Amino acid sequence: xxxxxxxxxxxxxxxxxxxxxxxxxxxxxxxxxxxxxxxxxxxxxxxxxxxxxxxxxxxxxxxxxxxxxxxxxxxxxxxxxxxxxxxxxxxxxxxxxxxxxxxxxxxxxxxxxxxxxxxxxxxxxxxxxxxxxxxxxxxxxxxxxxxxxxxxxxxxxxxxxxxxxxxxxxxxxxxxxxxxxxxxxxxxxxxxxxxxxxxxxxxxxxxxxxxxxxxxxxxxxxxxxxxxxxxxxxxxxxxxxxxxxxxxxxxxxxxxxxxxxxxxxxxxxxxxxxxxxxxxxxxxxxxxxxxxxxxxxxxxxxxxxxxxxxxxxxxxxxxxxxxxxxxxxxxxxxxxxxxxxxxxxxxxxxxxxxxxxxxxxxxxxxxxxxxxxxxxxxxxxxxxxxxxxxxxxxxxxxxxxxxxxxxxxxxxxxxxxxxxxxxxxxxxxxxxxxxxxxxxxxxxxxxxxxxxxxxxxxx
Numbered sequence: 084x085x086x087x088x089x090x091x092x093x094x095x096x097x098x099x100x101x102x103x104x105x106x107x108x109x110x111x112x113x114x115x116x117x118x119x120x121x122x123x124x125x126x127x128x129x130x131x132x133x134x135x136x137x138x139x140x141x142x143x144x145x146x147x148x149x150x151x152x153x154x155x156x157x158x159x160x161x162x163x164x165x166x167x168x169x170x171x172x173x174x175x176x177x178x179x180x181x182x183x184x185x186x187x188x189x190x191x192x193x194x195x196x197x198x199x200x201x202x203x204x205x206x207x208x209x210x211x212x213x214x215x216x217x218x219x220x221x222x223x224x225x226x227x228x229x230x231x232x233x234x235x236x237x238x239x240x241x242x243x244x245x246x247x248x249x250x251x252x253x254x255x256x257x258x259x260x261x262x263x264x265x266x267x268x269x270x271x272x273x274x275x276x277x278x279x280x281x282x283x284x285x286x287x288x289x290x291x292x293x294x295x296x297x298x299x300x301x302x303x304x305x306x307x308x309x310x311x312x313x314x315x316x317x318x319x320x321x322x323x324x325x326x327x328x329x330x331x332x333x334x335x336x337x338x339x340x341x342x343x344x345x346x347x348x349x350x351x352x353x354x355x356x357x358x359x360x361x362x363x364x365x366x367x368x369x370x371x372x373x374x375x376x377x378x379x380x381x382x383x384x385x386x387x388x389x390x391x392x393x394x395x396x397x398x399x400x401x402x403x404x405x406x407x408x409x410x411x412x413x414x415x416x417x418x419x420x421x422x423x424x425x426x427x428x429x430x431x432x433x434x435x436x437x438x439x440x441x442x443x444x445x446x447x448x449x450x451x452x453x454x455x456x457x458x459x460x461x462x463x464x465x466x467x468x469x470x471x472x473x474x475x476x477x478x479x480x481x482x483x484x485x486x487x488x489x490x491x492x493x494x495x496x497x498x499x500x501x502x503x504x505x506x507x508x509x510x511x512x513x514x515x516x517x518x519x520x521x522x523x524x525x526x527x528x529x530x531x532x533x534x535x536x537x538x539x540x541x542x
Contacts, residue, residue: 096259158470166462337369399423
């Protein structure tokens with residue numbers, strides 16, 4: 084991933100330099116070719132479709148890897164813990180569609196290696212919305228200091244009129260700490276006049292959040308594309324070999340079928356008659372046989388499995404349909420099987436938390452401005468829950484063995500179907516109190532009622 088920088092001294096949010104922004108857009112265009120290829124591989128448009136082959140099979144490991152990785156990483160909604168009441172923030176997240184944005188971001192991270200979201204107030208409302216932006220037309224610009232602080236963000240599209248020969252115009256939305264510019268930038272050398280007027284967005288920071296998949300912003304299947312291409316080629320050649328094996332050539336030794344243009348009383352040539360009747364009459368000293376290619380099915384199958392294993396091995400994303408994942412696998416065994424994917428998810432989590440902290444700041448600052456709600460953003464912790472298959476029997480045994488030795492809250496947090504631990508703990512305590520009350524009523528305990536008033540007791 085290219086990092087876009089410029090000196091802070093050369094940037095003025097009140098007077099943006101169109102030529103500088105154009106230069107950055109053109110640099111980003113060089114990166115777009117790579118990003119577009121990654122998206123094409125995800126949707127099944129692989130390089131083999133453009134090759135000169137009889138059969139072109141696409142075995143979409145790219146989509147399988149990205150879907151599995153993103154579902155495991157962020158398939159479950161992110162929850163949040165705070166030092167204070169954060170219910171209003173959670174309501175704002177729900178109204179803004181934060182969970183849906185997280186899902187879209189997780190998939191973009193897996194495909195492109197980066198993701199972007201735009202936070203803005205809804206039309207005719209003070210409520211916020213979260214919109215996922217494609218990395219193919221969005222980028223962040225940083226200053227050239229060691230800290231690389233954000234200067235501005237750009238998302239753009241190309242506007243071109245095919246009816247004339249004018250240069251294409253980039254319509255670029257430039258977001259700074261305080262302003263939103265919508266600029267028409269023509270692809271021409273030299274400076275361009277600034278005729279547009281900005282709009283304030285009132286966030287006091289850039290309302291676009293950048294997320295990275297890892298330090299180098301590499302997608303989950305990007306480095307495995309050569310292996311994916313090799314697998315596609317192998318399976319395509321396999322089908323071609325099968326077809327050629329079926330359409331074998333008939334070789335006749337010591338005889339002729341006759342004039343290839345001559346027809347019998349049924350109007351069929353000798354070749355057509357042989358194909359239809361499946362019979363061939365030959366002289367005594369002649370013979371016929373099919374010429375077939377040597378086809379090593381076992382060797383092809385070994386090579387197929389080797390390539391497929393390498394794809395999953397080097398991407399660290401296991402094949403979830405593998406027979407080793409079947410049955411009632413223990414929790415420890417499952418963790419070992421998913422160790423590589425878990426390590427990848429931990430890296431994703433570290434970088435995603437960085438973006439979430441900015442999202443939280445944007446929302447809390449906006450709530451303070453619009454509704455006078457003061458929430459400490461620094462005291463909020465995002466919690467990621469893996470979409471990991473659970474052995475419920477094993478978990479129940481562990482909880483039962485540790486009950487009374489470990490706090491109820493800790494034990495309840497280990498049960499996969501308990502979403503809200505605090506609410507569940509409160510429900511358990513209420514049920515316990517109700518059981519004690521019913522027992523007291525049953526046995527006449529804890530009451531000021533005399534035994535005579537309770538009625539006669541059989542001796």
